[in-house]
Amino acid sequence: MRAVALAAVLSGAASAGLAYDWAIPDWLPPPPVPGDVTMNDALVDLGRHLFYDQRLSADGSMSCASCHEQARAFTDGRAVSVGVTGQAGGFNAPSLANVGYLPTLTWANPMVDSLEFHALIPLFGEDPVEMGNAGLETALFARLMEDALYQDAFAAAFPDRPQADLYTITRALGAFQRTLISVGSPYDQFVYGGDRSAMTDAAVRGMDLFFDHRTECYHCHLGLNFTNNLVTSRSAMPETGFHNTGLGAEGGTSEFTLNPRDRGRFRTPTLRNVAVTAPYMHDGRFQTLEQVIRHYAAGGEAARLGQPDPLRDPLIVGFQITEAEIADLIAFLQSLTDEYFLTDPAFANPWPEGHLANGGDATPPETDPS
Numbered sequence: 001m002r003a004v005a006l007a008a009v010l011s012g013a014a015s016a017g018l019a020y021d022w023a024i025p026d027w028l029p030p031p032p033v034p035g036d037v038t039m040n041d042a043l044v045d046l047g048r049h050l051f052y053d054q055r056l057s058a059d060g061s062m063s064c065a066s067c068h069e070q071a072r073a074f075t076d077g078r079a080v081s082v083g084v085t086g087q088a089g090g091f092n093a094p095s096l097a098n099v100g101y102l103p104t105l106t107w108a109n110p111m112v113d114s115l116e117f118h119a120l121i122p123l124f125g126e127d128p129v130e131m132g133n134a135g136l137e138t139a140l141f142a143r144l145m146e147d148a149l150y151q152d153a154f155a156a157a158f159p160d161r162p163q164a165d166l167y168t169i170t171r172a173l174g175a176f177q178r179t180l181i182s183v184g185s186p187y188d189q190f191v192y193g194g195d196r197s198a199m200t201d202a203a204v205r206g207m208d209l210f211f212d213h214r215t216e217c218y219h220c221h222l223g224l225n226f227t228n229n230l231v232t233s234r235s236a237m238p239e240t241g242f243h244n245t246g247l248g249a250e251g252g253t254s255e256f257t258l259n260p261r262d263r264g265r266f267r268t269p270t271l272r273n274v275a276v277t278a279p280y281m282h283d284g285r286f287q288t289l290e291q292v293i294r295h296y297a298a299g300g301e302a303a304r305l306g307q308p309d310p311l312r313d314p315l316i317v318g319f320q321i322t323e324a325e326i327a328d329l330i331a332f333l334q335s336l337t338d339e340y341f342l343t344d345p346a347f348a349n350p351w352p353e354g355h356l357a358n359g360g361d362a363t364p365p366e367t368d369p370s
């Protein structure tokens with residue numbers, strides 16, 4: 001008896017998601033789930049409706065999906081995102097593929113450690129303003145609860161607390177985002193599925209380059225999500241990696257740690273679906289993968305200009321690369337595009353066309369037939 005009880009306590013937070021059917025391959029451990037969340041279909045479905053609901057913004061013009069579009073692996077195609085007031089933020093919208101496996105969220109802040117906590121930033125943040133609800137919390141919750149669908153959906157997901165509030169909205173959004181798992185690319189079919197025809201010869205050559213000491217790519221972009229930032233339901237310790245890649249960028253992690261040596265450090269992003277997430281880097285400065293590769297080959301901005309760059313990570317070495325090898329490396333990065341993920345109906349907008357959640361006026365008002 002005691003052993004069973006102890007096991008239940010020890011498994012605690014990490015086990016909360018294990019009963020849920022994640023619909024993922026056997027080799028992949030599910031993402032961790034906070035102790036106060038029980039993953040279930042009602043919660044995920046509510047989160048998906050909220051994610052695609054423009055009423056989540058103060059003026060009804062933007063949903064989370066406005067900046068995180070499924071076809072672009074949940075990015076927005078802009079260098080930096082623009083919120084409801086028209087204010088451009090300082091950052092490129094990151095992909096949400098496998099976001100549940102990230103121990104810290106956002107490009108540079110090592111303190112944002114859960115999807116539930118993170119959701120408050122786009123909803124209520126004031127610098128930059130994204131969805132613009134600061135000080136308008138009560139109006140936001142009331143607006144949502146006017147919809148009969150939400151009255152049912154909140155009751156199904158939170159029987160003890162069937163209303164829109166900070167707790168329920170952030171739990172539901174987090175649960176939906178944890179299901180955004182992308183492991184169906186040609187690379188996965190090749191490596192995990194044993195399908196030797198899934199990748200082109202060029203992509204295989206590019207893979208060898210990527211995992212070679214000459215380029216060092218794999219030292220930072222590694223593991224199931226091609227980043228040294230990883231936590232799973234089986235991790236003893238989350239892995240976090242912030243690096244200065246020689247972009248000559250100001251800010252970064254130092255803004256949060258206040259350590260000047262962290263200047264220009266940013267979290268290593270996933271490379272899954274990277275072919276559809278242009279433009280690139282935390283500030284969207286590069287339009288193409290070729291530009292990114294040339295940046296690394298030069299050893300960064302300062303090295304390109306023949307200047308010293310003491311803060312640059314030692315793994316940004318600079319290297320010789322031929323035009324044919326650049327094409328191969330790009331072919332490899334393209335083999336990380338997961339068409340199933342980009343078109344999976346389970347991740348798509350669940351609202352009918354013309355519904356208020358989509359901004360409303362797509363359907364003309366009903367006319368009197370007489």
Ligand code: HEC
Nearest residue numbers: 063064067081082083091092093094105106107122130173
């Ligand atoms: C105006 C555009 C915009 C809207 C609207 C928006 N986001 Fe984002 N999102 C961004 C940008 C830009 C970042 C990167 C911010 C940073 O690094 O500081 C981001 C980061 C994130 C991250 C962190 C991803 C990572 O890899 O660290 C998550 C999760 C996320 N957004 C979820 C949401 C959710 C949920 C909503 C709706 C409640 C939402 N976003 C609304 C632009 C937006």
Ligand code: HEC
Nearest residue numbers: 215216217220243266267268269280281282292296313315
């Ligand atoms: C020292 C660690 C490190 C190494 C080595 C490294 N990267 Fe990166 N990579 C990063 C970080 C950190 C970023 C984000 C930098 C930023 O935006 O300031 C990044 C960004 C990228 C991006 C842009 C992704 C996006 O969503 O914007 C691509 C593509 C990329 N790296 C590919 C590569 C390739 C190819 C190599 C090898 C030639 C490589 N990286 C080597 C750490 C690294």
